Amino acid sequence: MSPQDGPRQVVVGLGAGASGFSADGRGYERGGGGPGSDLATTDMVLNVGPQHPATHGVLRLRMTLDGERIVHCEPVVGYMHRGVEKLFEVRDYRQIIVLANRHDWLSAFSSELGVVLAVERMLGMQVPERATWTRMLLAELNRVLNHLMFLGSYPLEVGAITPIFYAFRERETIQEVMEEVSGGRMHYMFNRVGGLKEDVPAGWTGRVCDAVAAVRRRLPQIEDLIFGNEIFQARTRGVGVLPVDVAHAFGVSGPIARASGVDLDLRRDEPYLAYEELLADGVLQVVTRTEGDCYARFACLLAQVKVSLDLADACLERLTEMAQGPINVRLPKIVKAPEGSTYAWTENPLGINGYWLVSRGEKTPWRLKLRSASFNNIAALPHVLEGCVVADMVAILGSMFFVVGDIDK
């Protein structure tokens, strides 16, 4: 199709790329009546973003509309590209952790975990048991924090203003214990090669226990408020169905893929840390749904929070039973990964997060490739969005649970 005989496009909208003004600056061209048209309907191109409340940051969707129906959708990414892979290359392994927990600011702990796992594997390092279980505990708490964020923000996107406050109350409860142990509320910077930065404060495990119990007790409020709501169901059921083959084709992972029936969870399928033991105990359960619609994705998230809270409890139990011991390995002044490469991936809250570490024996990696979950997940967006109406766009976009930093790296 050559550009000449295609539908004439009028670009309107907010932000970059909006070019709807006519040459004399008097106003927009309106469909059909513009110069040179014989009343042909023009496709309207709507730029959603980079500044739009539904895009959680600077994702930009260039959508071609036919009335309220989306004919074509093209995500334009990269507004927040920070060149993190290049930055990794000029930093030693401790400094990399600082950056690694920043691309996906909602799953900071899990992201830094991947880096240290990669380095530890290269070094052939045995991590103390206490470190493993504490890491697992913190990773699960981090997952709860992440999911709570979306459990709050998604209803907000479909117009319910209250759940986000309930979600943030729960987040605050958990963030308090996270801050107590790591000193940070978002960028924990608590992982180190060989374990954790320092041991947990006295009485902390008890407070985590209380926090987990409190969140578990109050979680039904969010569930009652929104999950069973008929309007919410009408907005989300059967909307934005992501077929399982599309999920496979784009490498979609995490709760979004599992909602479509992709039964993949690295915690079970390629266990790291001590997830194997929790799997054997039956605490670790992989939540999958088959519908693949927005409702299933939301349901997946909600169920995963419950599983994660159970996992956190199991970790706490093990930590209190465990004998006295170190939480990290004493390292040499300069940590150098031996020559070679490895690929470490973890089941991050939003999906598979992988680091391909290539080392030439320096104290910095020669290459550290980051495979972030949201980038792949958002790639499937055009397939889900095309054919939907604009009102569904927000419901679908919100249900794809992404962090823009994780897309743009």
Added chain:
Amino acid sequence: MNGLFGTESWWVVIAKAVLIFLILVIYTLFNIWFERRVVAKMQHRIGPNVHGPFGLLQSLADGVKLALKEDIVPTAADKVVYVLAPILATIPAFMAWAVIPFGPEVRIPFTDTVTPLQLTDLPVGVLYILAVTSIGIYGIVLAGWSSGSTYALLGGMRSSAQMISYEVAMGLAFVSVFMYAGSMSTADIVAAQAEDMWFALPLLPSFVIYLIAMVGETNRAPFDLPEAEGELVGGFHTEYSSLKFALFFLAEYVNMVTVSALATTLFLGGWRAPWPISLWDGANSGYWPVLWFLGKTLIFIFVFVWLRGTLPRMRYDQFMKFGWKVLIPAALLWTMAVAVVRRIRLDGGMDQQTVLIVGGIAVTLLLVIAFIPERKQPADDEEPAETDAFAGGYPVPPMPGHQETRPDA
């Protein structure tokens, strides 16, 4: 109808008009504060509590700040209409109050003049309200159209369709009240309820239909599609700022009070004291009724706020479907049933209770059907599109449902 209307001296009329205006503006400021406080409590927050006692002056401060903001008129806007639209939205909102009865006849303090607490009355008072409030829709439509922005245009379109649809159901809900009261004058309807009982009881389905329609009519959650901030940014008032925006804001809240006042007048006995207070002899005389009236109105405002704090937004097509396929048929059926009952009763026939109960059940059933979730139309099966695997010289992976073609090597 009171014989005094139309014969009162000019200063009484002006004084009453000014008073109504003042009450409305102050009540609006109070309502904004009330809404924020109640929603805050529902979200376990505090809400505005700094300015003035209990933060009551917060909305005043916000209003002043809003008025002092920069007034922006977009280049693409149709200036005359753009300026006219907020005025068109606000004035009718106030005008509707001319026929709302606040209380019985009272003596104006320091004079001997006796006047009803109502600006004027018409034999077709309620129709006047319907007519006047629908002019307000023009304000919103024109605002959306004249802003020269896609978001505003979509918002304006949605709102016009929405308000027109729900006006029908609203009007139908009134018909049964007219039949019961035998008048369209607001004062007469209040009087009729004093003789009989509050119309909310015998005409419960009408009341429910009106409650739903009034939320739709005022663009409030869960029917706040025109301003759906998640998808349309701000809807019809996206491009408005400063005083013009404040006018829309004022209109929305005055409309909220208008429909609440109308509901009070038509269904909850108007300014007459509710049961336990009505045992006191002086309850329905003097200036006390104003208090009962405003109290009853406040209950409706609370319901508005409660709904907004709880429910997600409906989707546009679902909402229209609900209006046309459920609410209007239900209202029609119910109106018919009432008409039949009235006829039978006038003829001294069957027991009216039986018929009303049957009718009530039928209407309730219809309302229940309304909440059946939407089924998305399966998209037309697209033919597998051919894609060039080396589009633009770069190899791209095939998308699902696409057939790969290679350029001639």
Added chain:
Amino acid sequence: MAERPIGSENQPARYGAGLLKGLAVTWRNLTRRSVTAQYPDVRPELPPRSRGVIALQEENCTVCMLCARECPAWCIYIDSHKETTPATTEGGRDRSHNVLDAFDIDFSLCMYCSICIEVCPFDALHWTPEFEYAEFDIRDLTHDKDRLREWMWTVPPPPALDHHAEAAKELEVTRRAVQDDT
């Protein structure tokens, strides 16, 4: 796109029940106490590990430059000169030592990673949970050594460790020393 079953989860239809449930939740919360932190009136209680601002114990600093070199954001600026203390005993050697002239941390660049504090071999740098140092001018976010020294007064003692934790290295050494003595 292939047709997919829609709403295949068979849930009993309870139309309206979900709405009422939601309304009940908000109603119940209406009567509960709010959880709002009254921040400017009531200051938050932050745990001792909170990474608020970095304090400098100037006396401990030997200008070894480790912090400045390890900082991933390169936001620490150190300036020093050498001073020579003449020998106190006859025939002794003059001793030279570094004197800190400037120690600036630019908090507009700082990533709050705590690497500088971790690498400091003489415990000259500490975290403090203080956080109220917002400025109108970005240049004022660069704290000089006097300002960093002031923060020292707010440094809380570190929390005791969990009883499962390995005892601190210093404690272990002391314990052994005591054992050896007896």
